[in-house]
Amino acid sequence: MSGSLYKYNSLSIDAHAETFEHADNEEQLLNSLEDASRLQQSVFLLGGGTNVVFPDKVLSRVIRLCNRGIYLLGSSGDEIHIRANAGENWHQFVLWTIQNKCYGLENLALIPGSVGAAPVQNIGAFGVEVSSFISKVNCIRVASGESITLDEKECRFGYRDSIFKRDEVDSLVIISVDFVLSRIADPVITYPLLIDWINKTESSKTPEDVLDAVVQLRSLRLPDPIQTPNVGSFFKNPIINQSQAAYLQLKFSDLPAHPINENDVKLSAGWLIEHCGWKGYREGSVAVFENHALVLINIGGATGENVLNLAGKIQSSVLDEFGVELEIEPRIVRK
């Protein structure tokens, strides 16, 4: 069946798919993949739609995976092994882990979207990336329906990156993710904003406190997509080498730059964009969010093309001013 994707993407693009289906379980997914193969349709896997930019018309068969379920696989020492199906809501899963005293994911609370998409861009926030807690990703190959399991190494996780964004884009459906969590509460409080908040509120630094702090900080800083359609950060923080960073810091003494290893430095994309004067800028139905220059918002009626036009202008101006290329973070769907 064809269908509107308007309610299924957090940027509220009024896109239309030639074929749009929900798969509640593996059997429905396999049937849908078989139909796609018979009709020679390409397949696009949709989770919560919080990290995609759609064109007006999507020619692929869009399958929204809604399989639910969280399972305790076993434990060894302080480690607990948990499987979550792809269609689970990410934040609800994080709450479930903390309520059940399985620790590790507290910094990743309130990231919108599904469990199945979490490995795709190796979601991260407040100094933690999900890849640190993933042991296996269980998939089905789109072309053959064959089951395949990738271990953490095979996923080739990087900063907002994985094999699912590169070599295996649109060719593997993630049906569930296996996590290794801990019975020991050892929250990561290294991110400056989180440190300040925890100190200010004099909380006891338990995982539950960290989760509360993350939820409050995120609610204050990021627009709620229901009121203000967006896909979170529109650009990745650029990584450049030390010498380029040193050169830029001579010109821009307040440029934030965080060393990530011996050679490379991560810049703040938000700072670069703000410095170029884009914060709060509006062009037709798209704008740069006034409280956070990294977030593009749909003011009402924007198309994917409108959003990408503004994104392109921002990329050009940052390149002109700093010689730094900004890479787009969400998935741009072309067809």
Ligand SMILES: Cc1cc2nc3c(=O)[nH]c(=O)nc-3n(C[C@H](O)[C@H](O)[C@H](O)COP(=O)(O)OP(=O)(O)OC[C@H]3O[C@@H](n4cnc5c(N)ncnc54)[C@H](O)[C@@H]3O)c2cc1C
């Ligand atoms: C307000 C806001 C804040 C955000 N903050 C953060 C943040 O702090 N950190 C962060 O990392 N991200 C953040 N994001 C981005 C987004 O939440 C994550 O990327 C999330 O994992 C996307 O999940 P989703 O289910 O909505 O994926 P979708 O948007 O539906 O899909 C994203 C990509 O994953 C693929 N995909 C989805 N499900 C599957 C599957 N089962 N198998 C194979 N491929 C699949 C899709 O094909 C697509 O390429 C934010 C977004 C918003 C709107």
